Amino acid sequence: MPKPTKGPRLGGSPAHERIILRNLASQLFEHGHVVTTVTKAKRVRPLAEKLINRAKTDTVANRRIVNRTITDRGVVHILFTEIGPLMEGRDGGYTRITRIGNRKGDNAPMAVIEVVTEKVSSKAPASAADAKAQINTATEVADAKEPEVKEVAPEKTEGDAAIEHNTLAENAAADAPVAVEQDAVEAEEKTQA
Template sequence: MRHRVAGRQFSRDTSSRRAMFRALAGALILHERIRTTDAKAKELRRIAERLITRARRLGEVAEADAKDLSPEDLARRLHARRVVARFLPRFGEKADESGEQVEIDLYEKLFAELGPRFRDRNGGYTRIIKVGPRRGDGAPISIIELIGSEGEAQEEEEEIEMGKGKKAAKKDEKKGKKAPAKAAPAKKAAPAKKAAPAKKAAPAKKAAPAKKAAPAKKA
């Protein structure tokens, strides 16, 4: 039987993996739209769906004043906040319109804003959009966002398209500015090789002198 097949390990131990997803969940609740790898987005979706479901089921109890709640409702709300605290940091920082960093209570946003937003929706609070491979290591990248943040997504997509259009225009301008290629100079004809001097004829050998006839012997 195969064990430990539920969930991805991400080459991390338990504490490191929990810390990573705690930070990712906080970023998703804070910004409602983040960019990460496909595998992390799929695992993060499971956590985000459970957190929002926990806030949605409280209903009016999450927003009511503590004085107006029964002991049972107070216990329910306290238990829900304790469960959420295991997977979500308490505060997050986000830049406002002026560019200053503002501290936001993520518990308050989850229970007071996201819970009522998805009150009539039974699950499926997030959406994963595949972007493509990451430049450098080729890791598949996705955008995970909460349903209802389509306006921001459309603006970001338009900015991306505008950026791509500007890059293409710059490339065309660079191509137009390039000087025409100069014609390669004609190669000079190689000088004709000088004819090798004719070899001198070897001098004729002198004829050997004829041998004198031997004198006849006397009778």
């Protein structure tokens, strides 16, 4: 006995639901993103990901399988020539759903579903041994750098120390009247405010 699909039913009949999902997937590939309800975005995501996975390998068989779902030849061409090669290094997660708030009128939660175009970031090491090897190579590279040369200050004599002490005392004495004047100016500003 035929059973209805699990989850939300879009459009009423199963045929109408399939048409809605095909059209959403087609528009997603043509424009790169589609603004729709969160429910429709969640329902079209698996279909779009399966089609993109087929488009990663451009064969006649894969084109025919995709043509069963997407009947627009221009969109199929975009899928196989632009989107498929872009996703070559990616194992999944070809689409992204971002919620954008509720629609004015019926307050339906809206979302943008888009094709992810960013490059895949480098993967984390698969095992602890790989992680340890990466850390070891990083420390070897750091050790291979030229050693830093420290400058040695010339030794001070008693005469130099006395001169330095006198200049510090003169600087402190010169700064003292300025500090007193600044305190007076701040006090006047507080009284005026």
